[in-house]
Amino acid sequence: MGIKIGLFSGYDPRPWVMKDHAEHDIAVLERLVATLEETGRYQVVWPGRQRSGWDRLCYTTQLAEAYAQELAQTEVVGVVNVHQTWTFPQTSQKVIANYAQLLKAKDATARPRLVLLSIQDTTVPGMVSGMATAGAYTQNGQSFCHVYGDFDDPVTLKELYAVLDMFDRRTKVEAQVREVVQGLxxxxxxxxxxxxxxxxxxxxxxxxxxxxxxxxxxxxxxxxxxxxxxxxxxxxxxxxxxxxxxxxxxxxxxxxxxxxxxxxxxxxxxxxxxxxxxxxxxxxxxxxxxxxxxxxxxxxxxxxxxxxxxxxxxxxxxxxxxxxxxxxxxxxxxxxxxxxxxxxxxxxxxxxxxxxxxxxxxxxxxxxxxxxxxxxxxxxxxxxxxxxxxxxxxxxxxxxxxxxxxxxxATEYPGQEHFYAAGGAAVRMRTAGDQDVTVA
CATH class of the missing domain: 3.40.275.10 (L-fucose Isomerase; Chain A, domain 2)
Structure with a gap:
């Protein structure tokens, strides 16, 4: 089934926006969900999937609360906050704020794993809304990754997959991290x-x-x-x-x-x-x-x-x-x-x-x-x-x-008199390439 990933779009609730753009942006979400699931790597939890009409977009406070509840109950590994043509920062913020509180109710140390996916198109508000939403998350102390691009572009999707796979790796080492923290x-x-x-x-x-x-x-x-x-x-x-x-x-x-x-x-x-x-x-x-x-x-x-x-x-x-x-x-x-x-x-x-x-x-x-x-x-x-x-x-x-x-x-001990008055030997070596190294 793949790893369980949450997905939603916090939408612009103004009536004329809903009338002119909602159906198009729902179709964007449907294509994105299908693309993710067709990889066989992800099981997408999209709260809008079982809903009808405009409720497939999260555009009210009540929907934000319901979406957050479903994301928490299904225990997703991470959440994709999608910003396509027309989105709204506050509705996105409401979903994640509620979701974060639901996680903390079960575990005081839990934090959402969040990635924003924003359309890179200067002719529509989605890109700017994604940036504004990122600013809101930053103000709230919510960490996140941010991917910009065309949602059908293989390069954009590859970047998104890399983030989601990173969320999966974080989940797998969570117990070990907790053990380290508890032993401090x-x-x-x-x-x-x-x-x-x-x-x-x-x-x-x-x-x-x-x-x-x-x-x-x-x-x-x-x-x-x-x-x-x-x-x-x-x-x-x-x-x-x-x-x-x-x-x-x-x-x-x-x-x-x-x-x-x-x-x-x-x-x-x-x-x-x-x-x-x-x-x-x-x-x-x-x-x-x-x-x-x-x-x-x-x-x-x-x-x-x-x-x-x-x-x-x-x-x-x-x-x-x-x-x-x-x-x-x-x-x-x-x-x-x-x-x-x-x-x-x-x-x-x-x-x-x-x-x-x-x-x-x-x-x-x-x-x-x-x-x-x-x-x-x-x-x-x-x-x-x-x-x-x-x-x-x-x-x-x-x-x-x-x-x-x-x-x-492979270790050498060159002198350091050039740098330090008393001198001494350094420990010098060369690390071979094509190895994974964690840099922190």
Whole structure:
């Protein structure tokens, strides 16, 4: 039968409009319903189907209430609000407002999944009415998608189908999303440092998160993990600023041997940016220190302010941010994923946490830095660079199903002296194409 989709048209109730245009626009709805059902993918719940005359259009308050009731009772996956030749914003708004309240009566967290389908024709009011209705939904805080075009155009229909199929996918993961939301009370976040680079977008209202979801957090100075990292070495002079005489921590020694000593060329892939053995060892120690502190304090997620307290004095924190969020450490041992962001970016940290809990996989973090579309070839190719100064879980090297050895072979550690006074190694890799990636 396909997925169950609601459909209606909130219509202009003026008598002359009804007389001159209603029959035409009812025919438009009938063709659209038939087109959707002929795909075999959709079961259309059109409240007007069982009605006669103009009542096949929703043009009164009473009809709006009845339409909303039927959409709620049939438990549609999503609703298509159609704007053909003549439509009216308020009647559409009335249907969705009533429908939303009926959903909330059963489940306080429920929200309508809504798509507006508007005719793209400047000679009739339907397009403008669709825009005005969208404005009304926006004022009411109702989220929606909006598709414009000719209702018989395959391109328009393809766009509509994509939205409806997205609604279906959302329905299928709804139980999982609820489980994640209901488990937010067990989240505890650690912030090492605060308010990096004076960027307000990295801030979040932690008190509101605690009040609403039970999420707790604490802020620690970077020196807390630096002191622990320094204790993993015997230093020739000032800890963190002098040569390493001896590595005291076995995990650090193992990582240096397996990664640096076995593949020193990976740390010189950019000719003028070489990372020393001691610097990499300190970065590994910073990872171990933050990991252990997070474990001891029961942290679900971590964010680290690297600049300039660490990057300008001792080393960048890229090993920590990359491997905390990975499912395997640099010594090839499986580990718990602790979603981690750079520069105390709290919204990003929580986004990574949500993606991880939904997927069970590591979540990366980067900036949209570069997009290039090559149209010279027959096959159009677009390259999107999602980059950061150095933090990416190694999970994203190559293809998702590549072996650990293949991912490790595809990972490089270029130096960062060009950017940061203290330097350090980044974690650089290339993700293979033709894979589905969720970007949030």
């Amino acid at each position: 009370h067990d989240v505890h976040a650690i912030e090492f440092g605060s308010f990096s680079l004076q960027m307000p977008t990295t801030r979040i209202n932690q008190e509101e998160l605690t009040k609403r979801w039970g999420i707790t957090s604490e802020s620690l100075d970077q020196q807390v993990f630096l002191d622990r990292a320094f204790s993993m070495f015997q230093w020739a002079g000032t800890p963190g600023r002098s040569a390493v005489k001896k590595i005291l921590h076995p995990e650090v020694a193992e990582a240096v041997a397996k990664v640096y000593d076995a593949h020193p060329e990976k740390f010189s892939v950019i000719s003028d940016r070489h990372t020393s053995r001691d610097k990499y060892a300190l970065q590994v120690a910073m990872y171990i220190a933050t990991r252990d502190i997070a474990t001891e304090r029961g942290a679900s997620a971590v964010t680290i302010k690297c600049q300039d307290e660490c990057s300008g004095q001792y080393a960048t924190c890229c090993m920590a941010t990359s491997f905390l969020g990975n499912d395997v450490d640099m010594n090839s041992r499986p580990k718990k994923v602790i979603p981690t962001s750079c520069e105390t970016d709290m919204p990003t940290m929580y986004t990574q946490l949500f993606l991880h809990r939904l997927s069970g996989k590591p979540a990366g973090f980067g900036d949209f830095r570069y997009v290039k579309t090559d149209r010279r070839n027959k096959k159009e190719e677009t390259v999107l660079a999602i980059v950061n100064c150095g933090q990416h879980p190694q999970y994203y090297a190559g293809r998702e199903d590549d072996s650990l050895a293949e991912k490790q072979a």
